[in-house]
Amino acid sequence: MRGAHTVNALWERLHRLWEAGTPYGMATVVSAFGSAPRRPGAIMICAPDGGVTGSISGGCVEGAVHDLAQQAVADGTAVLERYGVSDSDAGAVGLTCGGTIEVLVERVDRRSLPELDVLLGHLRSATPVALATVVEADPSWPEARPGNHLVCWADGAAGSTGSPVLDAQTASAARRLLAQNRSGTVRPGPAGADRAHGPRIFVNCLVPPPRMLIYGAGEFASALARQGALLGYRVTVCDARPVFTTPERFPDADEVVVSWPHRHLADEAEKRRIDDRTVVVSLTHDPKFDIPLLTAALEMDLAYVGAMGSRRSVAQRIAALRAAGLPAGRLARLSSPVGLDLGGADPAETAVSIAAEILLLRHGHHGLRLSETAGPLHREAAPAPIAGFR
Numbered sequence: 299m300r301g302a303h304t305v306n307a308l309w310e311r312l313h314r315l316w317e318a319g320t321p322y323g324m325a326t327v328v329s330a331f332g333s334a335p336r337r338p339g340a341i342m343i344c345a346p347d348g349g350v351t352g353s354i355s356g357g358c359v360e361g362a363v364h365d366l367a368q369q370a371v372a373d374g375t376a377v378l379e380r381y382g383v384s385d386s387d388a389g390a391v392g393l394t395c396g397g398t399i400e401v402l403v404e405r406v407d408r409r410s411l412p413e414l415d416v417l418l419g420h421l422r423s424a425t426p427v428a429l430a431t432v433v434e435a436d437p438s439w440p441e442a443r444p445g446n447h448l449v450c451w452a453d454g455a456a457g458s459t460g461s462p463v464l465d466a467q468t469a470s471a472a473r474r475l476l477a478q479n480r481s482g483t484v485r486p487g488p489a490g491a492d493r494a495h496g497p498r499i500f501v502n503c504l505v506p507p508p509r510m511l512i513y514g515a516g517e518f519a520s521a522l523a524r525q526g527a528l529l530g531y532r533v534t535v536c537d538a539r540p541v542f543t544t545p546e547r548f549p550d551a552d553e554v555v556v557s558w559p560h561r562h563l564a565d566e567a568e569k570r571r572i573d574d575r576t577v578v579v580s581l582t583h584d585p586k587f588d589i590p591l592l593t594a595a596l597e598m599d600l601a602y603v604g605a606m607g608s609r610r611s612v613a614q615r616i617a618a619l620r621a622a623g624l625p626a627g628r629l630a631r632l633s634s635p636v637g638l639d640l641g642g643a644d645p646a647e648t649a650v651s652i653a654a655e656i657l658l659l660r661h662g663h664h665g666l667r668l669s670e671t672a673g674p675l676h677r678e679a680a681p682a683p684i685a686g687f688r
Contacts, residue, residue: 306421308341308352309504312406313418315345321407322346323367327354328378328400328433328483328500336399339481339502346371354401355381366403376404376445378433402433402500404445413449413457417504420451424506427451428472432459433483434498439464442497450476450501459499472501479505479575507532508601509572512551513559513591514581515542518606521649522579524550529653531577536562538587560590567598577656579636580605589618596628602656604636606648638665 315322323344327336342352342360344367354363359381366377382398404410420427430448441460448465449456450472458465467486475482481503485496510526512519515537526533527550534553537543545554555562559582566572578595579602580588588605592615595603607615612634619629637651638658658665 306507308343309418309421311343311351313414315343316406316408316411316414319408320346321371321405323364323371323403324406325354325363325367325401325403326431326500326502328402329398330400331398337481338483338500339504341502342367344368344371355399359399359401363401363403370403370405374405374410376402376433378402378444400433402431402444404431410445411447411457413447416456417449420449421504425451426476426503426505428476428481428504429502430459430468430472431500431502432497433500436495436497438495439497442499448472452476459497464497468499468501471499472503475501476503476505479503508575508577509534510577510579511536511563511566511572512579512581513537513562513587514583514606515539515547515554516581517645518581518648520548520550521645522581522652523548525649525653526550526577529657537582558590559587560594563591563594567594572598572600574599574601576600577602578604579652583607583611585615585618588615589622592619592632593622593624596624596631602633602659603631604633604652604655606636607634609635633659 312322312324325342325344327338327340330337336354340352340354342350342354342363344350344364350360350364353360363379366379370377378400380398380400406414417427417429428450430450432442432444432446435442435444439461442464443460446460447457448459448468450469452473455465455469459468464486468484471484471486481501483498483500485498507530510531510533512522512526512533512535515535519535523533523535533551534555535543535548535551536555536557536559538556538558540556543554543556545551548554559580563578578600580591582588583606592603592605596619605612605615615634616629633655636655637648638654640647640651640654642648642651664671
């Protein structure tokens with residue numbers, strides 16, 4: 299499957315049912331604490347025929363949520379349910395892995411979410427967009443009922459929470475969350491307001507997938523493209539040699555481009571198609587491609603820049619980059635030899651090694667075996683404060 303981006307695929311599935319006029323249940327993780335397996339924004343679709351797409355707990359509470367979704371489809375009522383660790387009752391429904399999640403279960407159809415077309419339009423055009431949903435009512439805002447939706451993007455909004463004043467406050471909070479690429483609940487209100495009260499609104503931020511740019515069209519690139527797709531990257535494979543650079547050789551890539559690597563990277567930067575989440579990996583083994591590419595990439599603020607090579611070729615590459623005038627601080631950002639020392643050597647094992655290093659740096663973890671560590675399994679960086687964020 300080309301372009302295997304799970305989040306977009308789920309929303310496309312929702313949209314197909316919506317277009318067909320088929321009401322369905324949607325479960326969304328609104329909050330997660332401790333070792334809960336899924337983060338806020340994870341969704342599960344429950345079709346009327348009993349089919350399920352997506353996951354909200356990795357299997358622990360899906361059965362109970364599926365039943366709630368069928369009820370929501372039948373009566374149209376949105377329900378917020380909380381699941382924690384199972385108690386001593388073997389029949390209790392809970393997160394056996396630990397942690398706590400809140401799940402919003404609602405009916406979705408053309409009447410309850412007429413703005414889904416707008417949401418999908420932004421997703422398809424790779425424009426950041428947020429779906430804000432009222433999850434808890436408040437007596438002071440009776441018009442803001444659970445299940446009301448507001449779709450927000452950088453310079454516009456569609457739908458309503460039920461109140462124009464609350465819409466403006468919610469859109470402002472949603473845009474701040476979009477800028478930080480994180481989903482969460484808010485209690486919008488004017489500056490200085492007591493945000494212990496007021497409607498509780500979940501903002502699900504949907505941003506374009508990060509990009510993985512792989513330079514060099516060999517077997518290692520094919521294996522890494524597969525790993526990148528599994529991790530949710532939009533994958534591009536680029537090489538200057540057309541005989542090797544064909545879509546058939548890279549079925550997991552979203553794009554296969556014939557171009558000199560450094561020219562392609564410069565063109566992508568000029569079009570503003572890369573950002574600080576972008577990963578660049580050079581697998582060319584050829585200095586005439588490597589040096590100009592890495593010189594350009596290391597001057598950009600990217601998430602990761604890696605290059606494959608033996609110890610000898612890496613030493614020669616470093617010397618050439620120094621000779622090209624690359625500052626020491628920028629040169630230190632290069633991961634080369636690329637990947638973690640997992641002991642593998644073939645293309646598939648090397649791709650896992652590279653993907654593991656990318657994840658290690660993305661999350662700032664230590665890379666030890668989990669059985670050798672203690673404490674929470676899921677560690678999250680402290681986010682910058684958001685007004686009204688709870």
